[in-house]
Amino acid sequence: MARVTPIDTAYFKGERAGDFAVIGSAVPRSDARGHVTGRTVFFEDMTLPEMTHVKIHRSTRHHALIDRVDVSGALEVPGVLRVITHEDVPNNWYTVLRLIGVGPDDEPVLAEDRVLYRGEPIVAVVAETEEAAREGAARVAVGYTDLPAVLDVEEALADGAPIIKQAGTNHFVYEGHHCRRIRFGDVERGFAEADRIIEGRYSSSPIEHAPTEPTGCIVVPQGDGRLRIHTNTQAAFFTLDNTALILGVPPTSLRVVGGTVGGGFGGKVDVIVEPLACLAAMLTGRPAKYVFSRAEEMQVSSPRAAERISIKDGVMDDGRIVARKITLYVDAGAYSRHSPYGTTKAAAHMPGPYTIPNVHVDAYCVYTNRTPSSAMRGFGVTIGDFALESHMDHVARELNMDPLRLRLKNAYRDGDMKAHRKIASGTALVEVIQSAADLVGHDLPPEYRAMSSTERSEG
């Protein structure tokens, strides 16, 4: 029997009403039996006659011009069927959000005249066996002229930094601005009125999704000329539409079959393996499989972005936070992928679940010569929450105040205006804090116990 967390029905009693038959039941997960009995079929469980395998020759440089690419060594390897370079890719742009108008196109499917990160794909090798494909990829020879690399987000934005992006800036441009901005109230006036200024700086390193099952797909040419793509993508139509754009084929010529995923966590939202596997299948007329090795999954597929976050608070002696200024840098790595959106999401999340009258946020999506980062569980928010909630503890310590009371005093409530100018509704921060205090026997005085998200009665 599954462990079931109890529901505390004392909170929001009037709003919870409802008479349900199936909703609210601890129905067993439909895939659980298959997983524990080994009957679940993952895409890689398929064995097909004449299957080919795709492996990639990748950049060994952080930032360089490509002088020459020699594939002759690869073609001499027994079992290698052919190589794929950027010239074979009909539309050599991988820009995952162009379906909804987000640009500019900035990432080639296979590198053309330059590489922007170590591990960037340059040549795909298609072979009879995985071993031959790997050997072929190793035998591709690339000549480089190194360019200065930028590996630090603040150095990337400094005056005189080498510009690594052909768009002309080392940051994404938000409608003419260097960063996604939030401007609410007057943060400088708030600092001037505050009793104290409390600052902090928080940072993280890139993190891997670490799925049990690496990202991959098998593409099977069909009798009617279509391609059937068996994939562990998290987004079937995202994959189909982006693959069709890159291949320059009608979307009706592709079919995506998926839905069984050995761990996603945001790592299977980039459409990386399917376009090249489709090309391999089209060029050989045979099924093609492209799956990341564990090393590729860890070092070449998009990680969670490293972030660097500075917080400056104007605080009153009674614990009210009257101004918060945040500067946030997202290390997007070499290409955009989903990072321009994730940075906007990070800005919208600030200043956390608190009502602060003066807020100023500059959130930068910065390009460096690193593996492109992209979506991961809690995209734009996880590292921000680490910074915000570490800082709340820091402020409480500085004021010698109970950390839960500090949070309750500043918690957002229904009807409050958020910094991004949306009226808060359905809030419950006050109640989860009260409930957590109960779980650990943390005493709260009556006035804090009486607080509510639905009314703001305390002065």
Place this chain on the structure above:
Amino acid sequence: MALRHGRGYAAVNYPTGMNLGGDPSQALVHATTMGGFVVTLSSVDLGQGLRTVVAQCAAETLGIPLENVIVDTADTDTGPHCMGTFASRGTHRVGNAVIVAAREARDVMLQVAADELEVDAEDLETDGTGFVRLKGSSEKKIHISEVALAAHFRQGRTISGRGIFLKEPSTPVPETGEMDPDSCQAHACTVAEVAVDDETGVVEVLRLYNAYEIGRALNPALATQQVEGGAWMGLSHALFESTEPYYPHSREHGPVDFTEYLMPGPADIPAQTSVFLERPAGNGPFGAKGIGEMTANAPIPAIANAVYDAVGVRLTSMPFTPEKVLRGLDELRAGRAG
């Protein structure tokens, strides 16, 4: 040298769904000859139980047993569009789309039943066991398998429905950042209790306490698995993980397998005690909010704050490796000595 104990707190909210160029998902529902109901989607179940939860949404709306519902998904030839499984959107978007589709199918089902029973459709109800009956009556009723057969072979009707949920696009105002980025917010407060070895710098998370407000627990067992599994990921982020251990100074020494990329094993998992609060969201399926992602978030600062409580070291850089704890302790000792 000793094990020193501490407790830390963190409180967070999290947006349900994304909003960039519009955020839609669709669903189709139809009845088979003998009264099975197929929910057709292109959505991906990542193992979190999306198929299970949307089957519950369909059964509840149709008023039929869960066993009568089949979920067919993740085939772009048959399933209508879904944006994808990310941004804590699956249960919210797909659940809503399924409810809309199931309502339309239910209306047809009741009309077919009404014609078979020679009553008004408005006077009918479902009993949840597989019968459509005259409200309050135990005798005037018809089983959904009979309804479906009648629709197929006598009345010539398709018992079916279409559903879509769309969060409409909202473009941020460039100057101010004014925007409508989400559909609702879920909430959590986590308390972490840790032991810090002040000789080795190793942090052990002993216990986690979680209070989550999630709108409605559509399936409290699956919600529990999200909370506990997410906390495990948060703990792992906090103490173990990075693809670049010397970020940003060096790109070298990146781990390439699980002997180098460390993650907590079973012995590192803390005891967890959790409680759910429900404040239904007006736009959520039966009030549910998305909690798929946020469950990894609160544990990280709660652990950092617990370390500070234990040894007075403010960890400002993830992950909190023993090296960083020891360097912090050294600084504290140097400060005291100075």
